Amino acid sequence: MNAKxxxxxxxxxxxxxxxxxxMPNVLLDFLLIINISIAITVLLVAxxxxxxxxxxxxxxxxxxxxxxxxxxxxxxxxxxxxxxxxGKVIESFGSFVISxxxxxxxxxxxxxxxxxxxxxxKGSERxxxxxxxxxxxxxPGKQMAIDADLNAGSISDMEAQQxxxxxxxxxxxxxxxxxxxxxxxxxxxxxxxxxxxxVIGGFIIGMVIHGMGFADSAKTFTMLSVGDGLVSQIPxxxxxxxxxxxxxxxxxxxxxGEELVKQLLxxxxxxxxxxxxVALMGLFTPIGILRTFPVAxxxxxxxxxxxxNMENHDVLTEQTTEEKxxxxxxxxxxxxNLLHIDPIEFEFGYGLIPLADANQGGDLLDRVIMIRRQCxxxxxxxxxxxxxxxxxxxxxxxxxxxxxxxxxxxxxIMLDHYLAMSPGIEDDSVVGIDTVExxxxxPALWVTEEVKERAEMAGYTVxxxxxxxxxxxxxxxxxxxxxxxxxxxxKSLIDNVKESMPALVEEVIPSILSIGDVQKVLxxxxxxxxxxxxxxxxxxxxxxxxxxxxxxxxxxxxxxxxLSRQITLQFAxxxxxxxxxxxxxxxxxxxxxxxxxxxxxxxxxxxxxSSQRIFNVISEQMNRMMQTGQQPxxxxxxxxxxxxxxxxxxxxxxxxxxxxxxxxxDIEIQSVGVVNL
Numbered sequence: 001m002n003a004k005x006x007x008x009x010x011x012x013x014x015x016x017x018x019x020x021x022x023m024p025n026v027l028l029d030f031l032l033i034i035n036i037s038i039a040i041t042v043l044l045v046a047x048x049x050x051x052x053x054x055x056x057x058x059x060x061x062x063x064x065x066x067x068x069x070x071x072x073x074x075x076x077x078x079x080x081x082x083x084x085x086x087g088k089v090i091e092s093f094g095s096f097v098i099s100x101x102x103x104x105x106x107x108x109x110x111x112x113x114x115x116x117x118x119x120x121x122k123g124s125e126r127x128x129x130x131x132x133x134x135x136x137x138x139x140p141g142k143q144m145a146i147d148a149d150l151n152a153g154s155i156s157d158m159e160a161q162q163x164x165x166x167x168x169x170x171x172x173x174x175x176x177x178x179x180x181x182x183x184x185x186x187x188x189x190x191x192x193x194x195x196x197x198x199v200i201g202g203f204i205i206g207m208v209i210h211g212m213g214f215a216d217s218a219k220t221f222t223m224l225s226v227g228d229g230l231v232s233q234i235p236x237x238x239x240x241x242x243x244x245x246x247x248x249x250x251x252x253x254x255x256x257g258e259e260l261v262k263q264l265l266x267x268x269x270x271x272x273x274x275x276x277x278v279a280l281m282g283l284f285t286p287i288g289i290l291r292t293f294p295v296a297x298x299x300x301x302x303x304x305x306x307x308x309n310m311e312n313h314d315v316l317t318e319q320t321t322e323e324k325x326x327x328x329x330x331x332x333x334x335x336x337n338l339l340h341i342d343p344i345e346f347e348f349g350y351g352l353i354p355l356a357d358a359n360q361g362g363d364l365l366d367r368v369i370m371i372r373r374q375c376x377x378x379x380x381x382x383x384x385x386x387x388x389x390x391x392x393x394x395x396x397x398x399x400x401x402x403x404x405x406x407x408x409x410x411x412x413i414m415l416d417h418y419l420a421m422s423p424g425i426e427d428d429s430v431v432g433i434d435t436v437e438x439x440x441x442x443p444a445l446w447v448t449e450e451v452k453e454r455a456e457m458a459g460y461t462v463x464x465x466x467x468x469x470x471x472x473x474x475x476x477x478x479x480x481x482x483x484x485x486x487x488x489x490x491k492s493l494i495d496n497v498k499e500s501m502p503a504l505v506e507e508v509i510p511s512i513l514s515i516g517d518v519q520k521v522l523x524x525x526x527x528x529x530x531x532x533x534x535x536x537x538x539x540x541x542x543x544x545x546x547x548x549x550x551x552x553x554x555x556x557x558x559x560x561x562x563l564s565r566q567i568t569l570q571f572a573x574x575x576x577x578x579x580x581x582x583x584x585x586x587x588x589x590x591x592x593x594x595x596x597x598x599x600x601x602x603x604x605x606x607x608x609x610s611s612q613r614i615f616n617v618i619s620e621q622m623n624r625m626m627q628t629g630q631q632p633x634x635x636x637x638x639x640x641x642x643x644x645x646x647x648x649x650x651x652x653x654x655x656x657x658x659x660x661x662x663x664x665x666d667i668e669i670q671s672v673g674v675v676n677l
Contacts, residue, residue, distance in 0.1 A: 012064065018071040025087035028075055032089045032231050035072060038065060039235035039242075046242035056169060058246055059176035065239055066183040069232055073194050076228045081205050090227040112233045113192055120240040125182070127247045135171045142167050148495075177247050191232055268310065271303030341405040343384035343484055346473065351396030354415060355466060356388055364388065367470040374474065379481050379526060380533025382489060386473075399469065401476050403483055409476050411438035413465040417446040420460040427458040439472040482523040490519040497535050508539050512546040520552040521559060528645070528656065530560065530567065537562055551601050553642055561638070561661045568664040571633060571656060577668035580658070581621045583636035583644060584676025587614065591640045591647075604643045613677060615651050621673040622655055633658060634675070 023031075042061065049055050079086045143164065150160045275296045282292025346368075354360040365388070372383045394400060401409045412435075413419075420430060421437055421444045432445030447455055447462070456462050463471070477484070494515070498505040509515060521542065522532045532538060541562040545555060560567065572578045594606040606614075622632040634657045636644050641659040648657055663669065 012067075015064070015068050015071045019074045022078055022082075023075045025079060025083075025085060028072070028079065029087040029089045031072055032076075032087070035065075035069060035235050036231075038068075039238035043238045043242040043245075046245040049246070055246060056173055058243075059173070062239065062243060063183055065235075066187045069187060069235060070190060073191070073228070073232055076231075077194055077197065080224045080228060081201055086224055086228060090224060090231055092227070108230065112230070112237055115237065120237070120244050123244060127244070135167075136175075139167055139171060177243070187236055191229055191236065194229070194232075268303040268307040271299050271306065275299035275303065342387040342402075343404060344386045344477070345402040345405075346386055346388045346399065347391040347394065347402070348388075348399040349394040349396040350390060350392060352399060352413070352415065353390055355469065356390075362466075364466060364469065367466060368473075371470060371474050371477065375477055375481070377533070378531060379478065379529075380493075380531045380535065381481055381485055381526065382492065383477055383481075384484060384489075401473060403476070403480050408480065409438065409472065411469070411472055413468055414446050415465050417448060418452050418455075418462050418464055419468050420445045420447045420452075420455040420462045423459040423461070425459070427455075427460070430455045430458055430460060438468065439475040478529060481529075482526040485519060485523055485526060487515055487519050490522060491515050493522075493532075493535055494518065494539075497539065501536055501539075504536065504539050504543065508543045508546065513542055513550070517546075517550065517552055517555075518542065521556050524552065524556040525559065530563065530570075534563065534566060553601065557638065557642060557659075560659070564662050564664055567658065567662045568667050571631070571658070572663075572667050577670040578633070578663070579625070579630055579670050579672045580633045580635040581618075581625060581673040581675060582671045583634065583640070584674045586677040587617075587644075587675050588637055588640055590614070590677055591643050595640075595643060604646060606647075610677075611647065614647055614675075617675050617677065618648060619651060621675050622652055625672060630672070635660065635663075635669070635671075638662075 018031075042065070045055065046058075076086045076090060080090075085091075146155075146160050146163050146167075149155045150157070155163070278292050278299065279289075279296040281287055282289040282296070348355065353362075355362045356364040358365065368386050368388070372386075375381060375383045391400070395412065397414060398410065398412045400407055414433070417433070419435070419437065420432060421442055430445065430447065430451060432447035432451060435444050435446055436442065437444045445455075445460075452462055494505055494509065509518065518539075521538070525532050525538075538559050541559045542555060545558045549555065590610060591604065591606070594604050594610075595602055596605045618634070622634075625632040632652075632655050634644070634648060634655060636657065636659060638659040638661045641657060641662075645657040648655055
């Protein structure tokens, strides 16, 4: 053991010895002064701590100081009763502090004891009890939050351990404080008992043993007893106050002095009101202006000074912020910020500013929130934050949509018009500005408010400009959802499933597949607009077939077959049969023979002439189906589905290609055409 440990143990043993061995008055005086010094030190330390856990030794310190104080009480009581003298410190408190009046001293002692016992100690005990209970109740939630941050990669293992340790320390600290506050309560009771023993016992001993008269004995021992009580109760009151400060401290970055000045004196106007109130008290009450006006003037000056300091602080803060921004721009590290690319950007000309300005009635921001919710429900992905900004380089009514910094689409709208799309039969009475609907490329008209009702009566689909932009943005996000799904997004989705199905996730990742492999499968599904919201089923399928193959194309086909009910409901109408164009035997044979197998997977090797003939036949059948107002769907065998999809995607990316295994057995299928070579 080192010197510090030996010293602390020696001091504790010395405190116990003090209760047994008599001490000379000179040594007792020094120890009483040390007791007062310790109490002041503990109070100041408690006021300057920023967190209760900065003083975790406080419960033990409370026990030691209480024991030290009681040991001094025992020693002083022995000297008072044996020698009718307890040293200069107690004598000074008995004569100087209470001015020689024992009754006044007794009342002061009683008041201090009641304040300590009923107010400070009782309140501190209750606060510590409630804090310990709430800390224990909050422990599971805090532990879950730490685990979530750790799984998301927000904190390291070391930070997680430190947070868990802090939570455990909080529970132990407030539990210990709940019990340690009983020490102070017991000390107050012991102080009253010791005072009564000193007064009554000293009065009797003074007359019987020391031969004092009745008056001298009462005066001497009462004054010494009250002085001894005050010497003990003042440090006890300081320690109790420190206890209350510790247990009532909330989380803060500053000590209590800075907090009081910052929080209580943050409203200089209120000091002017208080100043006026105090001045009115002097004018309209018998108190008089001589006593109230100096206080009112000091308050008014303080309010003015604080207001001026706050204004100077705001100016200084603004200047510091500007200087810091300029320094960041000049620094070499600022170039790194320019490398950041937003996943989705929506830029518009100055004429469309009312579209995004809530003060001018624009609701684009609210619509963006709804778009993200809609994509989460329909596709099962969390769309990244959409960056919305104006761009003076665009035409006033023009907007541009970018994905990862690259322009994907653009459009132009007229805020004071409505977009009217024809039902197929033109009405000459509906006149407007010819345009093209940006989301689906349909011919449309920009019509005025007066023509709007006429167009609706004629069967036109009429939408307002914000809806046009929202629809276009939604379609772009759905069309490029596979590009927006990053590895980090995939991990977040998997972590969400892990909270309810940890065994499933632990089986798949990383023992069978990596997050990158799962990302590729999800991207292939999103590329064909298949929702990945049913992620547990997708992971179940990957767990079943991932041990046989690592080819993400093949795994995607297995996943699609597992999602057959979802795919059927997505494309089929419960009332009518599912009308499809089927791949003929010649086409399937041609594609099957063109499939090449390699160690890195399989691919389709088909000559350009055959590809062109397939394109022509498929386009003919699909266009015929679209002319009848039906959704074109191509149905083929599972073996060649993904290869046929690769061909169709080049000419008609919106046409879904399904296999027989992806449709439920009870669905009615009607073939309206055959693609054959």
